[in-house]
Structures are given as structure tokens and as C-alpha cells.
Amino acid sequence: MDVVNQLQRQFIDYSxxxxxxxxxxxxxxxxxxxxxxxxxxxxxxxxxLFFEDCEKLINNMARALEQQQGVDFKQVDASxxxxxxxxxxxxxxxxxxxxxxxxxxxxxQNREG
Amino acid sequence: PFHFSFSYASNLPVFYPFNPYxxxxxxxxxxxxxxxNMVLAESGFSSPRNDAFPAGLRVLVVDDDPTWLKILExxxxxxxYEVTTCCLAREALNLLRExxxxxxxxxxxxxxxDMDGFKLLEHVGLEMxxxxxxxxxxxxxxxxxxxxxxxxCDYLLKPIRMKELRNIWQHVFRKKIHEVRDIxxxxxxxxxxxxxxxxxxxxxxxxxxxxxxxxxxxxKDADNKHDDRELxxxxxxxxxxxxxxxxxxxxxxxxxxxxxxDKVGPKKILDLMNVPWLTRENVxxxxxxxxLYLSRLQKESDIKNSFIGMKHSDLPSKDSTxxxxxxxxxxxxxxxxxxxxxxxxxxxxLAQNVDLKGQGDLKxxxxxxxxxxxxALSIDIHDSHEAKSTQMSFDHSLxxxxxxxxxxxxxxxxxxxYPWTEIPEIQFKQECEPLHLENGFSQLPLPGPSMIxxxxxxxxxxxxxxxxxxxxxxxxxxxxxxxxxxxxIQSKSQSLNNQVFDLISATKSSMKTQDVGLNYLAxxxxxxxxxxxxxxxxxxxxxxxxxxxxxxxxxxxxMNYGLQDLECPxxxxxxxxxxxxxHLYDVLRFDHExxxxxTENYAIDQGLFA
Numbered sequence: 001m002d003v004v005n006q007l008q009r010q011f012i013d014y015s016x017x018x019x020x021x022x023x024x025x026x027x028x029x030x031x032x033x034x035x036x037x038x039x040x041x042x043x044x045x046x047x048x049l050f051f052e053d054c055e056k057l058i059n060n061m062a063r064a065l066e067q068q069q070g071v072d073f074k075q076v077d078a079s080x081x082x083x084x085x086x087x088x089x090x091x092x093x094x095x096x097x098x099x100x101x102x103x104x105x106x107x108x109q110n111r112e113g
Numbered sequence: 114p115f116h117f118s119f120s121y122a123s124n125l126p127v128f129y130p131f132n133p134y135x136x137x138x139x140x141x142x143x144x145x146x147x148x149x150n151m152v153l154a155e156s157g158f159s160s161p162r163n164d165a166f167p168a169g170l171r172v173l174v175v176d177d178d179p180t181w182l183k184i185l186e187x188x189x190x191x192x193x194y195e196v197t198t199c200c201l202a203r204e205a206l207n208l209l210r211e212x213x214x215x216x217x218x219x220x221x222x223x224x225x226x227d228m229d230g231f232k233l234l235e236h237v238g239l240e241m242x243x244x245x246x247x248x249x250x251x252x253x254x255x256x257x258x259x260x261x262x263x264x265x266c267d268y269l270l271k272p273i274r275m276k277e278l279r280n281i282w283q284h285v286f287r288k289k290i291h292e293v294r295d296i297x298x299x300x301x302x303x304x305x306x307x308x309x310x311x312x313x314x315x316x317x318x319x320x321x322x323x324x325x326x327x328x329x330x331x332x333k334d335a336d337n338k339h340d341d342r343e344l345x346x347x348x349x350x351x352x353x354x355x356x357x358x359x360x361x362x363x364x365x366x367x368x369x370x371x372x373x374x375d376k377v378g379p380k381k382i383l384d385l386m387n388v389p390w391l392t393r394e395n396v397x398x399x400x401x402x403x404x405l406y407l408s409r410l411q412k413e414s415d416i417k418n419s420f421i422g423m424k425h426s427d428l429p430s431k432d433s434t435x436x437x438x439x440x441x442x443x444x445x446x447x448x449x450x451x452x453x454x455x456x457x458x459x460x461x462x463l464a465q466n467v468d469l470k471g472q473g474d475l476k477x478x479x480x481x482x483x484x485x486x487x488x489a490l491s492i493d494i495h496d497s498h499e500a501k502s503t504q505m506s507f508d509h510s511l512x513x514x515x516x517x518x519x520x521x522x523x524x525x526x527x528x529x530x531y532p533w534t535e536i537p538e539i540q541f542k543q544e545c546e547p548l549h550l551e552n553g554f555s556q557l558p559l560p561g562p563s564m565i566x567x568x569x570x571x572x573x574x575x576x577x578x579x580x581x582x583x584x585x586x587x588x589x590x591x592x593x594x595x596x597x598x599x600x601x602i603q604s605k606s607q608s609l610n611n612q613v614f615d616l617i618s619a620t621k622s623s624m625k626t627q628d629v630g631l632n633y634l635a636x637x638x639x640x641x642x643x644x645x646x647x648x649x650x651x652x653x654x655x656x657x658x659x660x661x662x663x664x665x666x667x668x669x670x671x672m673n674y675g676l677q678d679l680e681c682p683x684x685x686x687x688x689x690x691x692x693x694x695x696h697l698y699d700v701l702r703f704d705h706e707x708x709x710x711x712t713e714n715y716a717i718d719q720g721l722f723a
Contacts, residue, residue: 031184033275042187045183046180046183046184049179049180049183050180052179053178053179053180081224081250081251082177082178082224084250085178085181085222085224085249085250085271086178086180086181088250088271088272
């Protein structure tokens with residue numbers, strides 16, 4: 001039991017730090033609240049879904065950016081937008097913020113950015 | 114798992130089927146007889162049970178992001194709502210159509226790959242008249258405004274909080290109340306009495322005999338007086354929607370036109386329609402939607418002034434819906450069924466030919482007095498039996514005419530020629546899925562010189578989708594009749610006509626329609642008139658009839674295609690837009706003001722013959 005407690009505490013600390021650093025925001029807390037006895041793995045499930053989705057999106061973006069002929073910024077932008085939405089779903093605040101910046105780069109057609 | 118079959122057998126008076134004691138709420142919307150209570154709650158006229166109301170709300174969530182779907186589902190369940198999720202807009206529409214009363218509210222994301230969230234919003238509003246909530250990460254004012262314009266009840270920003278979801282029931286409630294109010298205001302005081310007593314009946318029935326289905330039936334009868342509702346399940350709520358079949362809608366439109374659009378009122382319409390079981394409320398709400406649709410079309414036509422063309426978007430796959438119009442009141446939603454899609458790629462080439470021919474012919478037509486084509490083409494696209502909206506997008510593009518593409522706008526004295534450059538593209542989707550009928554009408558450029566002068570007048574074809582559900586399962590092919598009729602109007606090239614006709618025939622044959630029938634309101638009449646124009650132009654009188662094109666397939670949704678204004682745009686290229694998954698509506702409005710009551714719309718029935 002002690003181990004469990006320890007792990008729990010670690011988890012809490014880690015969460016807190018993530019929050020502090022701005023990686024996570026309130027949404028994550030909300031998700032945690034949603035978890036209950038009926039769906040004990042709720043957060044885990046959501047997070048995994050998120051990662052899957054993310055991976056796809058990032059791949060898309062990478063491919064789009066690697067285009068030799070000319071980067072299709074619209075596509076990149078669309079992917080980023082989706083990523084932004086997804087990240088906000090689990091409270092990945094920083095990711096979301098990065099997305100916002102990313103999008104302005106897209107608008108400026110700034111590949112380097 | 115407890116399925117929501119909350120039958121009246123239980124003595125619990127509930128508005129929604131829900132089990133407060135069991136959290137495992139089935140995802141499927143309940144189809145049981147409980148739905149009826151729904152309205153009771155909303156009527157709010159007397160309900161000690163209101164406190165139970167929000168629970169059990171049947172929500173449909175649409176979002177392409179699986180993460181969000183999961184989260185929302187969980188949140189909504191926590192609110193004791195009944196949740197159904199789907200990630201495709203088309204699928205959502207299918208679900209909605211399958212079960213007209215299966216859901217109370219729809220929550221949809223704005224950005225979705227297969228269909229624009231706003232479009233979906235419109236469709237839902239028009240077809241099912243359900244409250245729709247939009248969500249997005251993007252909270253920019255312009256987006257939010259767009260959402261509201263398209264009829265969204267609310268616009269939520271992601272990430273969404275639980276508390277925001279808790280209150281969504283207010284939209285459902287509000288809507289019910291408003292519907293009652295609208296009916297009342299439309300029909301005047303007397304209807305209030307009727308309605309009230311109707312409600313009382315319900316309430317009494319419900320309260321007193323809460324545990325037997327007879328009360329439900331009583332309610333239904335008292336309220337709907339429809340025993341021939343083909344759609345609803347026996348336990349439909351008192352607000353069970355009238356099925357606006359093609360016939361019914363035709364009658365409706367006829368009545369409206371007879372009375373005069375401006376002077377129309379539900380009672381008059383009802384009287385004219387002479388449908389015994391139809392209530393004034395039904396007519397009133399239908400009228401309201403019709404009006405909204407018209408105004409929506411007008412706006413659209415304003416936007417698309419340069420084209421006199423209706424793009425008839427085809428329905429790509431099962432659920433494509435094309436919505437147009439900010440008001441959800443009027444929605445033309447094409448349901449597409451993958452099976453029955455026939456796109457008219459051929460039409461393109463035909464159109465080209467037509468253009469060429471048209472050009473030659475148009476010149477000859479210059480002098481012919483043309484009556485302002487005043488006709489409303491109603492194209493109904495029938496989706497699955499519930500489809501209430503028809504989607505028709507007509508592509509009218511003026512082919513490039515050497516002298517300039519112009520639609521002759523006509524005034525009372527000006528001959529009007531209605532060019533159709535493109536053959537209506539008709540796509541049928543077979544119904545097991547909604548049948549989509551896509552018509553692309555291209556207008557042949559009117560003979561440049563004379564027509565251009567009429568530039569002042571704007572001609573636009575207005576397509577008014579009528580919220581009719583057509584029960585009839587026949588769709589007449591628009592092509593043969595409509596095209597034929599229309600073409601003579603515009604150009605007199607025989608070959609053109611033939612071409613068009615051929616095209617249409619081809620389309621027809623290619624269409625897999627089950628029971629698709631086209632109804633022409635004044636088919637023969639129209640044809641006659643058209644011909645009268647010696648192949649040139651359409652005598653005004655001709656067009657003044659209601660042509661309703663109904664695509665019936667199970668349900669049809671007649672669209673009124675009103676030709677009101679003719680514009681004389683200049684075209685370079687005919688643009689026949691072959692539609693893809695999305696339907697675009699280009700509605701052009703024709704002003705009839707010179708010759709007709711400007712607000713009159715004629716519906717052209719189209720049907721596809723199976």
C-alpha cells in the first residue's frame with residue numbers, strides 16, 4: 001500500500017508541476033473528474049486517443065512540410081488546427097499555444113518558422 | 114444494461130426516458146414510446162415534473178476528433194443525458210433522419226473533414242428543426258457570428274466544461290416553447306385556445322393516465338390528428354411532425370401562390386389546401402420555414418448574382434447534405450447515397466455543346482419576346498424517408514456567349530429568355546439511403562445584345578426548398594419534363610433541346626431511383642406554354658405556374674425554385690459544378706415583380722422515375 005501511496009504522491013506532484021509549467025491546464029483536471037467507477041481508465045483512454053490522433057496529425061504535417069515542390073500551407077494549417085483542438089481536449093495547453101504560433105507561421109507561409 | 118425503454122407501464126411520470134438510478138445509459142436513442150413525453154416537458158404549461166426534464170435528454174454529438182467524442186460522451190453521460198456519438202456529419206444526418214424524433218439536440222464541431230459544421234447545422238435545422246450547438250477551438254467573433262447566422266443555438270469553445278453541457282437542455286426547452294408561441298402568433302388568438310386546450314389535453318392525459326399508452330395515443334391524436342403518419346413511431350410525441358409529402362407540399366405552395374405570398378396566412382392556406390387532418394399549426398410552422406427558406410435563398414442569390422445557375426450539388430455519399438441558408442428553417446439537405454449517385458460529368462460536355470449551340474441560337478432569339486420566366490422549381494430531393502430537405506443545387510452558369518453572357522433580366526416588357534447552359538445535373542441516390550437529386554441547370558446565355566440591356570433587372574432563380582417530406586416513392590425525372598420545358602424557353606435550338614433531353618434521358622436511365630417520381634404541377638401546361646413561345650423564351654404566363662419538382666424517395670423535400678430575377682451577367686465560362694460531397698446551393702432569384710407578384714415562387718416538381 002505504501003508503494004501505491006508513494007506512486008500516488010508522485011503522480012500528484014508531477015501533475016502539479018506540469019500544471020505549473022503550463023503544460024497542462026484546467027481541462028486535464030476536468031478529465032480527471034470525469035473518471036469514476038464506471039470508467040476507471042477514462043483518463044488513460046482519452047490520453048491514448050489523443051496520442052494516436054496527434055501522431056497522425058504530426059505525420060501529416062511533417063509530410064506536408066517536406067514537400068519539395070512547395071509546402072501546402074493550407075494543409076499544414078488544417079492539421080495544426082486539428083492538433084490544437086485535440087490538445088485542448090486533454091488540457092495540453094502548451095501544445096495548444098504552440099499551435100497558435102504555428103498557425104501564424106502558416107499564414108505567413110513561413111516555412112522556417 | 115438498462116435500455117431506455119421507459120414505458121408508461123411504470124408509474125413514473127417522466128418526460129424523458131431515463132433511469133436516474135442507473136448510470137449505464139444506453140447509447141442508442143430510445144425508440145420506445147417514451148419519446149412522447151419529451152414535448153410535455155417543454156410545453157411547460159403545467160408540469161410538476163419539470164425537474165426531471167433535463168435528464169434523459171437525447172444528445173447527438175458530431176465531431177471528427179475521437180478524443181473529443183470520448184470526452185463529450187462522458188461529460189454528457191454525467192449529466193444524465195443519453196448520448197450518441199458519431200464522427201461523420203453524414204452519418205449524423207443519417208442517424209437523425211432515421212429517427213426523426215430520436216434526438217433532442219445536436220452538438221457539432223465546426224471543423225469537420227467531410228462536411229462543414231455550418232452546413233450540417235443548417236440541414237439539421239431545416240430538416241429536423243432541432244437545436245444545434247456548435248463547438249470549436251476557434252472562438253473568433255466572426256466564427257461565432259457565422260454560427261449564429263446559420264442558426265446555432267449556442268456556440269461553445271473548446272475545451273468544454275461540464276457546466277456548459279449541463280445547461281444545454283435549455284435550448285431544447287426554449288425551442289419547444291417558441292414553436293408553440295410561433296404557431297400562436299401566426300395564427301392569431303384563436304389558435305392559442307386550440308393549442309392550449311390541446312396541451313391541456315396532453316397534460317391531463319399524461320398526468321392522469323400516466324401509465325398506459327393510451328394516454329400517449331390520446332395525446333397524439335389530440336395533437337396531431339394524424340393517423341396516417343407514415344413516419345413516426347406510434348409513440349411519437351405530441352409534436353410529431355407532420356409529414357409534408359410532396360403532394361401536401363404542392364398543395365401548400367399552390368395555396369400560397371394563389372393567396373399571394375405577401376398576404377398569406379396559415380388559415381387561408383389551410384382552407385385552400387383542403388386537407389382535413391392538417392392543422393393550422395402544421396401549416397403555420399411550415400409556412401414559417403418556407404419563408405425563412407425564401408429569405409435565405411434571396412440572400413444567397415444576392416451573393417451569387419453573377420451566376421444564374423443553380424448548382425445542384427450532388428450527394429456524394431450517404432450523408433452528404435447540402436445546406437444552404439442561414440436559417441435552419443429551410444434546409445435543403447441532400448442525402449446522398451453512394452449507390453445512386455450519378456454525376457453528370459457528361460453534362461459538362463453536353464453543356465459545352467449546349468453553349469455552342471446556344472450561342473448560335475441565342476442570337477436568333479434576341480427579338481423574341483420572352484416572358485419572364487417565372488417559375489419556381491422545386492426540386493425535392495428525397496432522402497431517406499425522413500428527409501425533409503431536398504437539395505438542389507442548380508448550376509446555372511451562363512456559358513460563354515460570344516456576345517457576352519447575359520441573362521436577360523426581364524421586365525414586363527422585355528422578352529425574357531431563360532438560358533440554360535447546363536443541363537441539370539441530376540443525381541440520384543437510391544434510397545435505402547436518401548436519394549439525392551441533383552440538378553444542375555445551366556442557363557444558356559441569352560442572346561447578348563438584347564438581353565444585356567436588361568441588365569438592370571436581376572434575374573435569379575430562387576430555389577426554395579420546401580420542407581416537405583414526401584412520402585411518395587416516386588421521383589420523376591426532372592430531366593425529361595423539366596429540361597424539356599425549360600429549354601424551349603431559352604434557346605430554340607432544337608438540337609439543344611435534344612441534347613438536353615438526351616442528357617436527361619441518359620441521366621434518367623442512369624439513375625437508380627426507387628420510386629422516384631417527378632411531379633410537375635403544371636406540367637403539361639407549362640410545356641404548352643413553353644412551346645408557345647415558339648421555342649423562344651418563355652412566355653411569362655408559362656412560368657407563372659408552379660412547377661414543382663419533387664424528388665420523392667421515401668421522403669421528399671420539395672424545393673421551390675423560384676425564378677424571380679434574371680440577371681444578365683457576363684460569363685466567360687459556363688461553370689457547371691459537379692458536386693462532390695458537398696452541395697452548393699446557388700440560388701438565383703428571379704424577380705417577378707414586373708409580371709408577377711415578386712414573392713411568388715413556383716415550384717417545379719422533379720421526380721425521378723425509378
